[in-house]
Structure formats: C-alpha cells, structure tokens
Amino acid sequence: MDGEAIDTRLLAHLTEQSQDLNSDATRITRQALTEYAEDRREARRGRGPGAWAAGLLGAGAVLLGSARAEAASATPSGSPDKNDVMALQTAASIENLAVMVYNAASQLSFIKSGNAAVMEFITKTAAQHEAHGKAFNAALTQAGAQTQTGVDPKYAAKAQADLPNIKNSGDVVALALQLEDVAAQTYTKYVSVVTTPTLRTLFGSVAPVEAQHRSVLLSVQALLNANDEALVAIPTDVAKLPAAAGSVGIPVAFYPTSQASPTSEGAVS
Amino acid sequence: MTTKPDWELPGSEAQLTALTREMDEAHREVLPLMHARAAEHVEELHERGTVRQLHTERNLARRGFLLGVGGVGAMAALAACSSAGTQTPDTRAGTASGGSYTGDLKVVALAVALENQAVAAYKAALANAKAGTLGTVPPAAATFMQTAMSQHEDHAKAWNAVLTGAGLAAITGIPLSNAAATANAVNSATSTAAVAKLALGLENQATETYLYAIGNVSNSGAIATAASIAPVEAMHAATLNFVLGQYPVPDSFISTSKAASPSMLTV
Numbered sequence: 001m002d003g004e005a006i007d008t009r010l011l012a013h014l015t016e017q018s019q020d021l022n023s024d025a026t027r028i029t030r031q032a033l034t035e036y037a038e039d040r041r042e043a044r045r046g047r048g049p050g051a052w053a054a055g056l057l058g059a060g061a062v063l064l065g066s067a068r069a070e071a072a073s074a075t076p077s078g079s080p081d082k083n084d085v086m087a088l089q090t091a092a093s094i095e096n097l098a099v100m101v102y103n104a105a106s107q108l109s110f111i112k113s114g115n116a117a118v119m120e121f122i123t124k125t126a127a128q129h130e131a132h133g134k135a136f137n138a139a140l141t142q143a144g145a146q147t148q149t150g151v152d153p154k155y156a157a158k159a160q161a162d163l164p165n166i167k168n169s170g171d172v173v174a175l176a177l178q179l180e181d182v183a184a185q186t187y188t189k190y191v192s193v194v195t196t197p198t199l200r201t202l203f204g205s206v207a208p209v210e211a212q213h214r215s216v217l218l219s220v221q222a223l224l225n226a227n228d229e230a231l232v233a234i235p236t237d238v239a240k241l242p243a244a245a246g247s248v249g250i251p252v253a254f255y256p257t258s259q260a261s262p263t264s265e266g267a268v269s
Numbered sequence: 270m271t272t273k274p275d276w277e278l279p280g281s282e283a284q285l286t287a288l289t290r291e292m293d294e295a296h297r298e299v300l301p302l303m304h305a306r307a308a309e310h311v312e313e314l315h316e317r318g319t320v321r322q323l324h325t326e327r328n329l330a331r332r333g334f335l336l337g338v339g340g341v342g343a344m345a346a347l348a349a350c351s352s353a354g355t356q357t358p359d360t361r362a363g364t365a366s367g368g369s370y371t372g373d374l375k376v377v378a379l380a381v382a383l384e385n386q387a388v389a390a391y392k393a394a395l396a397n398a399k400a401g402t403l404g405t406v407p408p409a410a411a412t413f414m415q416t417a418m419s420q421h422e423d424h425a426k427a428w429n430a431v432l433t434g435a436g437l438a439a440i441t442g443i444p445l446s447n448a449a450a451t452a453n454a455v456n457s458a459t460s461t462a463a464v465a466k467l468a469l470g471l472e473n474q475a476t477e478t479y480l481y482a483i484g485n486v487s488n489s490g491a492i493a494t495a496a497s498i499a500p501v502e503a504m505h506a507a508t509l510n511f512v513l514g515q516y517p518v519p520d521s522f523i524s525t526s527k528a529a530s531p532s533m534l535t536v
Contacts, residue, residue, distance in 0.1 A: 197484045234515070
C-alpha cells in the first residue's frame with residue numbers, strides 16, 4: 001500500500017456523516033425492524049406468524065409444501081429462527097468489512113489528492129454501509145440475538161491480501177467491486193432465505209443499494225480503463241461519455257446469486 | 270439525436286466494448302435461471318391450488334352469468350376463499366376490484382404492466398430521438414435506453430411466463446390507469462434530460478414496487494424473481510442519476526413510498 005496506513009479513526013467521523021446521509025428511505029427500515037420486533041413479541045405470546053399461519057391453514061398448509069408455512073411453523077417457541085440470525089450476522093459482517101475497506105481506501109494519498117468524485121463516492125458509500133450494518137445489528141438486538149461487530153472472514157482474508165498491493169484508484173475500484181457484488185448477491189439470496197416478511201423487506205431494501213454501488217464502480221472502472229478519468233465527475237460531461245458507458249453499469253437483466261455467501265459464513269460462533 | 274445506424278466507437282472504447290460484450294454474455298447465462306424460477310413459481314402455484322382455483326373462478330363466472338343472483342353469491346364466497354388462501358392482503362390497493370388476476374398473480378400482472386410501460390417509454394424515446402425531437406442525444410444515453418429496454422423486455426417475459434403457466438393470458442399491453450399520461454409525458458419531452466427524468470421515475474417506481482412485492486406476496490418463486498429484478502432497476506436508476514448530473518446512490522435504503530399500487534391495474 002505504498003506505506004499508507006489504515007486509519008480507522010475516520011469511522012467516528014463517518015458515523016456522524018451517516019446521520020445526514022440517511023434519507024427518508026431509512027424510515028422503512030426502522031418500520032421493518034419495529035415490525036420484526038413485534039413479530040417476535042407476538043411469537044413469544046404464541047400469536048406470531050407461526051401461530052397465525054398454523055391457525056389459519058392448519059396442518060394442511062405444511063402438507064401443501066408451502067415454504068412460508070414451513071418456515072413460520074419452524075419457530076413455534078418464539079425464539080428467533082437460527083438461520084435468520086446467521087443471515088443477519090453474516091450481512092453485518094460483510095457491511096463491517098466494507099466500511100473498513102472504504103475507510104482504508106479513503107486514507108490513501110492518491111485517493112485523498114485524486115479524483116473528487118471517487119473520494120466522494122468512497123466517503124458516502126462507507127457511510128451507507130455503516131447504516132446497513134447498524135440496521136442488521138438492530139434487527140439482531142430486537143430478536144434478542146448477538147450482534148456482529150466483526151468482519152466476514154472469507155472476504156477479510158481476501159481484502160487483507162489485496163490491500164498491500166493497491167497502487168492506484170483502479171485497484172481500489174476492483175477490490176470494492178468484489179465486495180459490492182458479494183453483498184448484493186448475498187442479500188438478494190437472503191430475501192428468499194429468511195422466514196419473515198419484515199426481514200425479506202430489510203434485505204430487499206439493501207440489496208438494490210449495493211447493486212447501485214456496483215453499477216457506479218463498473219462505470220468508473222470502465223472510464224478509468226479507457227483513460228477517461230476526467231469524465232468521472234458529478235456532474236459529468238454526458239455528451240463526451242463513450243457510448244458503451246451507457247450500458248457498462250447495467251450488465252445483467254437479473255441479479256445473480258451464485259456467489260452469495262452462505263448464512264454461516266459470518267455468523268457469530 | 271445523432272442518429273447513426275451503427276455506432277462507430279472511437280479507439281479508446283475498445284476495452285469498454287469488450288467489457289460490455291462479456292457482460293452481455295453473463296446476462297444471457299442468467300436467463301435460463303430465470304426461466305427455471307418462473308417454472309418453479311408456476312409449479313408452486315399449482316401445488317397451492319391457486320391455479321386450480323383460478324380456473325374454478327372462471328368457470329363459476331361463466332355459470333354465474335347464466336344463473337344470475339345465485340351465481341353471484343357463489344362467486345362472492347369463492348372470492349373470499351381465494352383471498353384467504355393466497356394470504357396476500359392487498360393493503361395498498363384499497364379496493365378489491367375484480368379481474369382475472371388475483372392474489373399473488375395480481376402483483377405479477379402489475380409487474381408485467383410496469384415492465385411493458387418501461388419498454389414502451391424507452392421505445393418511444395428512441396423513436397423520438399431518431400426523429401430529432403430530443404435534440405442531440407449523447408451516445409451513452411442512446412446505449413443506455415437500448416440496453417435498459419432490452420432488460421425490461423426480459424423482465425416482462427419472465428413475469429408473463431408465470432401468468433401463462435398459471436393458465437392466464439399474458440399481458441402484452443399496458444393495462445395501467447396512468448398509461449396514457451405516461452405516454453404523453455414521454456412524447457412531450459424535448460430533451461434527453463427530460464426523458465431521463467421520466468425514465469428515472471419509472472425505474473424508481475419499479476424498484477419500489479418489487480420491494481413491496483417482496484414483503485407482500487407469499488409465493489417463493491415470485492419473491493425470488495422480484496428480488497433478482499429490483500437491483501437491476503436500481504442500477505438503471507443509478508445510471509440515469511449519473512446522466513442527470515445527480516449523485517447515483519442517493520439513498521441508503523430503498524423505500525416503498527413510490528411503489529405502484531395494484532389498484533392501478535385496469536385488468
């Protein structure tokens with residue numbers, strides 16, 4: 001890393017910034033978390049989704065093979081679903097790692113003195129990941145489960161290996177791209193894995209944001225590779241953007257999940 | 270628009286073009302997965318009896334026409350059963366209007382209609398660009414519109430496969446209450462920026478509608494499909510924001526405040 005030190009003290013500063021960055025959309029997550037907590041309270045009283053589903057559908061629902069009914073009936077005691085907890089912990093571990101990597105990148109001299117739009121993106125994206133991490137950990141707290149303050153071990157090892165070799169903005173973008181794609185794929189997958197609508201909504205509200213981060217990074221990477229760094233700006237000179245810049249940030253019609261992390265990957269042991 | 274039948278890419282774009290080609294190949298690799306998901310979705314609907322129920326509703330509707338008041342009573346009772354069976358209370362619609370599409374399939378129908386609307390909007394914008402009514406259209410904007418339109422077509426196909434698999438008619442038009450107003454707005458646009466703003470609204474609405482679906486439908490195939498498309502619509506929005514000179518990732522979380530209501534459906 002050319003002697004550049006990772007300064008995690010910036011985290012405190014970014015925490016303040018994240019308060020400002022959270023838009024009205026944050027409300028939906030708060031609402032989802034509140035509903036999730038209510039689900040759990042209802043479940044403990046025996047009237048939660050599991051009991052509701054069982055009462056409405058009876059044993060026949062399970063015989064029909066409804067995944068939702070099976071999932072709901074799997075938590076009759078009111079204790080949080082184990083896989084839900086692991087999913088939230090793994091998600092938080094991915095977010096924690098992303099925050100760490102972006103903060104580290106923001107301290108590199110060629111980033112600090114380089115392209116202003118890249119620096120803005122790194123700063124804002126770190127704050128957004130921090131907000132995501134808080135949301136996942138808040139859900140864990142409300143479920144009475146252990147929060148995750150550590151980083152995803154698989155991708156932390158990869159980042160640790162990559163960080164010392166980072167020499168320019170393109171290298172930073174390449175590393176960030178991997179993390180954003182893993183995050184987006186993982187949360188897209190978790191939407192179909194978790195057992196409550198509110199958790200589905202939580203993961204569903206974050207996955208598109210990670211995909212947007214990836215979209216931006218793909219465009220930046222392409223422009224850097226084409227020696228068009230001057231166009232990495234907000235606002236950019238749209239007229240000068242190469243034609244392919246219009247499609248490079250939207251590479252797939254359906255977001256894949258083949259690289260999604262298993263729920264156990266970042267779970268608290 | 271600078272309407273060139275074939276885009277002549279400058280030399281510096283060689284890498285971009287190669288990258289785009291690779292990404293298009295990746296996109297094509299994902300399509301079989303989506304077809305499989307659509308098939309799973311239909312299979313699940315069959316297992317849950319939703320499809321059988323829909324056929325029964327249709328048959329009863331025909332009989333109801335012949336039997337008069339008695340038939341109407343039967344339909345009302347069946348509709349109540351259908352509502353409970355699908356477990357998808359339509360909290361946003363505010364109405365329980367009839368139509369062929371009910372429960373989860375109503376949300377699927379809404380999804381197709383929105384996708385068709387996006388395809389039509391981009392198609393009209395590209396035609397207007399070609400006709401010169403948008404002024405000079407940046408090449409990147411043209412490429413974006415072509416790519417986004419193609420992806421929305423793929424989304425519509427995936428959702429329509431669910432409808433036809435369930436024995437319902439595919440939706441090829443735009444059965445939405447705001448169809449005419451949206452089309453008029455697109456055709457009234459006189460600049461690329463104006464089109465981009467309209468497109469951004471459609472993309473944000475689609476993203477939020479899929480998030481609404483994720484939290485409100487019960488069919489696992491539909492949930493997975495919505496989850497895989499929402500990020501793509503959000504990526505479209507990010508590119509449009511960039512083109513408009515706005516920060517491309519404005520929110521930390523997607524909301525549902527701009528989601529389309531199923532009550533917008535006119536079928």
